[in-house]
Amino acid sequence: MSREKLIKRLEWYYPTERLHAFVTFPSVVALVLAFNAFVDVIFLVYGLLVCVFILYQGQHYWKLKLRRLKGERVEQRKNLRFFRNSKFANQILISLMPAVLLLQFFISNWELKAENLMGWAVFANAFAIIEHLNYYVRQISIDNKADLRYVLKQKRLKKASLAKDLDNDHI
Secondary structure (H helix, E strand, C coil): CCHHHHHHHHHHHHHHHHHHHHHHHHHHHHHHHHHCCHHHCHHHHHHHHHHHHHHHHHHHHHHHHHHHHCCCCCCHHHHHHHHHHHHHHHHHHHHCHHHHHHHHHHHCCCCCCHHHCHHHHHHHHHHHHHHHHHHHCECCCCCCHHHHHHHHHHCCCCECHHHHHHHCCCC
8 A cells, every 4th residue: 555545544544543532432331330330331331441442553553654754753662661561551451351250250150141142242242352462462353355366365363563563572
């Protein structure tokens, strides 16, 4: 993809990710809490908050990539440290998901209750894991022709851009 096309793509992609990190997912958390008792939706809220945390990282990454492509200065060390620390924090948060699920069941007297919105909770937690993998391991989202051609030709997912940048010590 040419530099100009990539800039054009990031000029809509970055704000979209930012919207999800700062508006969409926090609004969903607020709605869930407005209509449900917290003790009933602990696992769901946890998954949504982990999503917010990871989406924040994603929008920050795309903002930095856009700035770099436009020739603006980006603080390498500070941002590399941020993403390495965030990756580690994500892994901790993801590893805590089974414990939060057990807590939800414990509070619910080990019953699967409709008010726990368990289907949505599993989806939110799985989505957080997928987002982490999408940013830090393999590019799971295939949202343009070049990505689709790569997957069809290579028969595997591309290494995530952020993962490559972390490996190369370059944001």
